[in-house]
Amino acid sequence: MKSFIILAFVLSFTISFSQNSESSVKVDSITKNNYEKIHELRLGAIKFLAGGFLDVSYEYINSQTSGYGVSLLANFENSIDYEKFGLNPYYRFYFGNNPEFKGRGFFVEVFSYFHIGEEDDFYVNQQGNGVVEDDTFFDVAPGFAVGSKWINSSGFVFQLKLGVGRNLLGNNPNEFLATGDFYIGYRF
Structure with a gap:
């Protein structure tokens, strides 16, 4: 027993x-x-819903603390003149340590924004008629952004980002540009 x-x-x-x-x-x-999971696709939700912009981003998470990618911006709204098309390569530094996910939490981003746009010039000619001219421009704007990224266990991504850049070529009527949005995406 x-x-x-x-x-x-x-x-x-x-x-x-x-x-x-x-x-x-x-x-x-x-x-x-x-x-x-190191590949990520995102869509800029506010620009898409409110302004007729398509802002699509791809990011490759290469380590726990960094990632790089590219964003593509296309403006389908004719009433908004300044940005018609943009390409934005970037590199990110993440400041979160999570053993479950790479590239998560607070981040700082450096970018170069290559963009094409239109500016409407309005003036009165010698006959007294109002004339509108469309001037197309190309400019390059290096800059930086800060933001935060949240990921759930299914792979859905939510990101908030704000940034600023300076136009170098002087072709854009604005000296500075602002970038950012609330992004929704998926990591795979």
Whole structure:
């Protein structure tokens, strides 16, 4: 009887130990799957809904603390003149340490914004008629941005970003430009 109790005790200890190791393996595999997701697509929600802009971004998360990518901006609204098309390569530094996800939390971004736009010039000619001329321009604006990114375990991404850049070529009627939006996306 004594040996039966000892055998039952050893067996129950072995079963409980094996259950703990299985659950930790499951948690580790979930964490590893989320950690291995390094490609991300996002859409600028406010610009899209309010202004007729399509702002699509792709980001490659290359480490726990950095990522790089490119954004493409297209303006489909004719009443907004300044930006018609833009290409924005960027590099990000993340300041969050999460073992489940790479590239998450507060970030600082450096970028170069290459953009084409139109400016409407209105003037009165010698006959007294109002004349509108469309001038197309190209400009380059290096700058920086700050923001924060949130990711859920399914891979959905929410990001808030604000930034500023300076037009270098002087072709744009504005010396500075502002960038940013609330982005919704997916990491895979």
